Amino acid sequence: TREEYVSPTLEELGTFERLTQASGCPDALDAQFPATPFGDLTCGPDGGL
Amino acid sequence: MDGNVTIRPDPDVVACELGDGLALLNLQTSTYYSLNKVGAAVWEALQERSSAQDISLAVSERFTVTSERCAADVDELLGQMIDARLAHRDQ
Numbered sequence: 697t698r699e700e701y702v703s704p705t706l707e708e709l710g711t712f713e714r715l716t717q718a719s720g721c722p723d724a725l726d727a728q729f730p731a732t733p734f735g736d737l738t739c740g741p742d743g744g745l
Numbered sequence: 746m747d748g749n750v751t752i753r754p755d756p757d758v759v760a761c762e763l764g765d766g767l768a769l770l771n772l773q774t775s776t777y778y779s780l781n782k783v784g785a786a787v788w789e790a791l792q793e794r795s796s797a798q799d800i801s802l803a804v805s806e807r808f809t810v811t812s813e814r815c816a817a818d819v820d821e822l823l824g825q826m827i828d829a830r831l832a833h834r835d836q
Binding site for chain 1: 759761768770774775776777778779780781782783784786787806807808809810815818819822825826829831
């Protein structure tokens with residue numbers, strides 16, 4: 697019942713704008729990661745992710 | 746890489762499902778990565794096991810692959826993860 701094997705790959709997809717309180721987290725967070733992959737990220741107490 | 750070297754996932758990395766693989770987000774480097782299905786299995790094994798040897802064994806039990814090829818592939822992927830600061834060797 698083992699699954700078909702392919703060599704594992706790691707691909708860089710890109711970068712995102714660092715979110716800080718100054719850049720408007722959580723508004724900027726919602727814009728970059730709409731409720732999509734990482735859509736459940738939240739803003740921490742320091743304004744970062 | 747020594748198969749018994751301890752490898753840890755970086756605490757600043759969050760993961761979520763993406764297709765049949767995973768998307769990884771490094772909050773320190775602000776960089777996204779994707780892993781295919783087997784890569785995702787390596788990442789999942791890395792959460793519970795700490796050596797390349799143990800991770801390779803877990804992956805080879807799940808997929809149709811020889812232990813030699815799996816060990817070589819896992820070794821290469823872990824090296825890429827360390828270079829990308831998604832994981833690190835434990836001191």
